[in-house]
Amino acid sequence: MTAISSPERRAASAAPGPVSRRKTRGDLRSERRAGWAMAAPAVLLLLVFLIVPVVLGFVLSFTNARLISPEPTSFTGFDNFVRAFTADPTFFRSLLNTFAFAAVVVPVQAGLGLVLAILVNQKIRGAVAFRVVFFIPVVTSIVVVSILWKFLYQPDGLINSFLDSITFGAWQGTAWLNNPSTALAAIIVLSVWQAVGFHMLIWLSGLQTIPGELYEAARIDGAGTWRQFRDVTWPGLRPTRVFVLITITIAALGLFVQIDVMTQGGPVDSTSTLVYHAVRMGYRQQQIGYGSALSLVFFVLVLIVALVQRFLTRDKD
């Protein structure tokens, strides 16, 4: 979480300290007022359209509230949480799937993104065109993407006929989305396909901040391609790495649309995720109280993951 903590730290050091210049009391007061005034619209909007619904959800998660019901809503304490952890096997499966998905997508997408960034950062003709091509899936709606890939994954679809022809018939593929052991993997592939272009650009931005002189110096020291990467590129990308890690993790843990369009959590819960399960229970089955409780569990887990990441990637200097 360094990237997230750093703005505050850096902002704090960037903000004029009291010793750096003489300030009148009036100056400080006007700065305070202006600061609030300029932050106010965003803060107000976030408060009204994000914090309030989150708090509402928090309250609802301790009730038996329903989307539709003439029955009165009442507080039920921790019943919803007890139900999730003791009587809802799909919840556990969703938990597992969510983390399995993130555990694969985070390194794969980050790694592939870096490879793409290095490729399009080469000094060759047409690199810009390739950069555009790699980014095109990002600008395509994920709903559209999910529909397209559902077609491709059909048992007699393109992916299988492609596998069939490159292995000369040795491997005929499977019904990717119907098979509990392949469905999640299939969704991982399309998710990486869709989002990797974005992280390619982020990596690219990091690559372009590394001064050329460093490479020059490394070459003079006789460093080959790999050593240049290890000694110059990789350390130079440190801040970018943290940023990429965090954005992919948050997006991966919130996996929803692909599941909703392609598998509805099946087969046999093998692709159900926390957000999908929360929406299914809270919205489709109208049990808002329970759905909110599941969402709350989700927030807490993401927060824990974020804190752990922050701890692992903390600044050592």
Next chain:
Amino acid sequence: MAVQKGERVLSRRRRLWIYLAMTGLAVFFLFPLVFMFVSSLKPDGQILSDVGGWRAFLPVGDISVDNYSGVFDRVPVGRFLLNSVIVTTVVVVAGLVVNSMAGFALSRMRWTGRGVVLGVVIATLIVPFETIAVPMVYWVTQLPTLVFENGWIAYDFGWLDTYEVQIIPFIANGFSVFLFAQYFKTIPTAIDEAARIDGAGWFTIYRRIAVPLSGPAFATVAILTFLPAWNQYLWPSMVVQDEDLRPVMVGMQYFFQENTAWGEVMAYTSMITLPVLVVFLAFQRAFVSSVAASGVKG
């Protein structure tokens, strides 16, 4: 692009490998979209029978633009596009103003509560919209609004069925605030001080100094907020009842009747993806250099 002085020209063999790798990857990234576009020219039966082979990528067989005219019979495309353009434009433009001001205040000014606000803004990043959609529906139905009734302005409650409900909740965005804050803090503070001494107010510093220096950050945030705004789907299908106010993604559902009109789905998705591609191509140079220059560096 970072072409450094003195960097040696790549060897021919290495260049060949790079081209090969990039071409392979380009195929991987494009094939589903080629499939989409080619299929939009075919009748349903042929899409389904071609799906298992190379014919899926080739405009062969019974090619026509019938699907496109079918789309116009089924969906008021022009109206939906217009709505999406309105919603997206306002979300992006208002978002740039609101979020950049907040980013400026958070990164360059000292005020009580700044730390808390920053913490909250960052915490909002972990909330997926789907998880708060239902409480949000309840909430927007309770919000006051002004309506015109018999020539008078009156209070009413509930935002359903309006442009506001599609726009206002999505203007402020924690991620945008964060990106702006990151970028603004790279501008030397000495400039602020000089301006202050000249008697400039904070808003003037923001508008006259910070904004003009931050073109790349604005381009980045514009693209990043454009995409989700254009692709809104779950929310408008819950809160917009009037067909005249629906955005493009809701139109997708028009094709999933008892039997899905696949050719028309492909035609429609091609049509609604195209504007996004055009916007991206127009912005991509500014965008790429902006990401390169922006505070994404951490």
Next chain:
Amino acid sequence: MWTHSAGNPGEIAVYEQLISDFNASQTRYEVVQEDFPQGSYNEAVTTAAAARKLPCLLDMDGPVMPNWAWAGYLQPLGLPDDLVNSLLPTTVGRYKATVYSAGYWEAALAIFARKSVLDKNNIRIPTVDRPWTLDEFDAAVATLKASGYRTPLDLGAADKGEWWSYAYSPMLQSTGGDLVDRASMKTAEGALNGPDAVKFFTWFQQAFEKGWADNAGPIGNQRFIDDAVALSYTGVWNAKAALDSVGDDLLILPPVDFGKGPKIGGGSWQWGISAGCKNVDGAREYLEFSFQDKYLTAFADSQVVIPSTAAAAKASKYFSDNADLREFAVLSQKFALARPATPGYPVISSSFEKAAKDIMSGAEVKSTLDAAVRAIDADIASQNGYGF
């Protein structure tokens, strides 16, 4: 007035005609139409109900009506008895003996087949009086599989949502099970996880395991039209396309008798009046006006669905006495069984869908059904029995 028909130009055209006729026929009321895509229609209604912004007239999928009536969205329909009695029983939505909704049409499922294919494989052509028994059906499918069809049977399993309950709960009922204990409406215990249910779902699972059916797309009837499957279990709305391409060779066969006689899901889209309607009289007047046979016939012929009155059926080009799709009307009359009229239906249906899909994908039958029963019963208990 709200419909679920956005994206369906044929149906919308009939509504437009009907509404302009009604608006021209009198001056007191004006009906305005708003069309929604079916995929998110229920969500739109629920949201609007929460905001108290429902229109006077809204259409709804039959089985969801009791939920909305219980929640207080709807008021009793209040149409004259002779009008209601003239409609097919399954097109009238009753909840606790009160009529809340009525529909212009009924849908029906059947097995589509080609006469030439059955003849070639020496398979008996079933009739309404002597439908296929399960053993006969199993043998027929096995024969067809051996004759070269990779998957001889299309059950429509690629679809999602209400289709699952609509299509497969009648098979369960034909075996002797049910979605819920209809006598009490308080539990699914015994109905959805009893021996009959286990027997049916074991068969269902094996149909997929043996490769008789699969859940590959596309949704609809294209594979039957292409002769990629020999038998297709699908709805009347696909019949016209099948008729156009298969012609006289097309057979419309009754569903399989799993033991307790064939069953077909009854109850399609129907109209109701919202509880908050300020113009109830106008809404009723419009509905009465709309149930004229000429409109029912127009809906039936544009959507290829069974009209809800006998007179409208007579005038229909598909469903009159000797017309090509008459068989559907007969099947519906003989075998239709409505889904249980309980406000708990949305959870029942969604639990059924999940269980059936899991079983299709190889989950253990009995424990999966037990889990579905627990989910349904917990939901019923949490709502104090939904008023039963």
